[in-house]
Amino acid sequence: MTFPDPDSFREIDHTGDIGIQVTAPTLPRLFERAALGTFHVLTDLDAVQTPDATSIAVDGRDREALMVRWLSELNYRHTVDNVLYASFEVASIDNANDGLTLTATARGEPIDPNRHTVYTELKAITFHGLDVHKTDNGWAVQVIFDM
């Protein structure tokens, strides 16, 4: 299983809501770490095993929309399929038609109330203040959740 690197994302503390700041050397890694950061807000990642793999493909008109779609897709599957994910592998981020397409594999397991605590419900991944940008060392983004 993948343990989150403590330097790769951190929670933002905000009055009404919560968010994460994420950095990564490459764009695919940024998307992977943002997903880890999201599930870190939802649960204790150390308790989640990764026997099941799911393929995911999402698109968006730019990197910001792609980030929102990607995290929203994972949150949707978590909610409806009752699963937790703890490992993510982004295979590609390609230019397509009039935007970007991301393909990835998410690994996790069904929620087991005896082993997992789901801390909170993320109503949504918001566009608020979302800016996927290049830094001297790679890429960075801040994502705010509505709780």
Add this chain to the structure above:
Amino acid sequence: MPNYDLEKLDDYRWRVPKQGRMQVPARLYATEEMLEDILSDDAPQQAINVAHMPGIVEASMAMPDIHWGYGFPIGGVAAFDADDGVISPGGVGYDINCGVRLLSSKLKKEDLDRRDTERLVDALFHRVPTGVGSSGALRVDHSTLPRVLKNGAEWAVNEGYGSDADLDVIEEGGQVDGADPDAVSARAKERGLPQLGTLGSGNHFLEVGYVSEIYDEEAARVMGLDEGSVTAIIHSGSRGFGYQVCDDALSDMDKAMNKYNIELPDRQLACTPIDSPEGQKYIRGMQCAINYAFANRQVMAHNTRLAFEDALDVTPREHGLRTVYEVAHNIAKFETHRVNGGEQEVCVHRKGATRALPAGHPLVPGRYQHVGQPVLIPGDMGRYSYVLVGTDAAMDETFGSTCHGAGRQMSRRRARKMAGNRNVTAELANEGIIVRGESSRTVREEISEAYKDVADVVAAVEGAGLSKKVAQLRPLGVIKG
């Protein structure tokens, strides 16, 4: 603290004049004492951003419980011209038709001893599923869901959950027209099937309390609120169904904004013209979510009555739990208001704001015609909530709107840290308040100290003349997510 060129209009009103590409000024309702706190986060900037939106009428308004949202501030009111204006999912919020139902009973506080309250809270916890992804109170199938989405609380009453007397005192009668299930994604429907009759998590709650103080004898009498009467407050919304409707629409509109040459300071304000295909699709879907939330609270109200019967061994006649009123505080609606001396149809967005109609308004139920529409303002779980009524001033100034609650003053993490190893449940029990939470973390995040004092918020709207106090309610028992 940012400088917003704030002009003081009087003790309760502040204005940021129209500047740059703002279409209208921003107007903030607050006392001077509240202002420092309000200005300490970006919420006033968010009210200014809303003032940039096409077709906004009169002013971008912020109620005294304003706090930082995403896009629109929470506590925001914005009306858009029905012909030239826009509709914005972010101006309603993800939890479409989040709202509050108040019930009053014939029982008195003295009728419930500590053991009764504990049994009652346990019974509520059993009857009304709470917490993350809560489900299981009532599962509908794909053939039934469209009827829920079209008929709202009326569907629930027809299925035996409550009575017509409830419908008379729900905003919009518990059902809005225009809802089109075909405008809603399969995903939203999937999320809606198992969640009717469930509370959810976060700040949602179901509280049993009592009338602790009366400020307006006549209005309280009409509402059936006698001093010491046992009450129940249900705060919840459209659950995963509404979140998905909002999410889907934001995605559609984000793609479509360029097409309509709409440029905004914040992408979360995504909007399209009301009469655009994207706008119309959202409105029809939002109306489904409005009805879903009405049905959800109706089922919970019914199960609240059953919990009273189970726990206290009383008959419906003995507990006499009747709906006082139910308000929506995350909603957009087409309403007619007086603007610049003339009547104008506008689409009023209330995000964390409550409709507050004065006595005599045709939409006020008959029973309340001479006192005004009841307005329900929940506080935090350790202190008190308020019942107000709408006023003419609210109609004149705020498109018939007022505040909606206390507003957080502390982040969830800070609240958890402050709660530390304290046994919050035991502390509240010592004060006579029985709390059951699905998660102890949620209970710690929802400690009283995390919220502003709702009495200050209510004093500010009363001072500004937007509402009038009727009664104060104090908690006896609470179930949380």
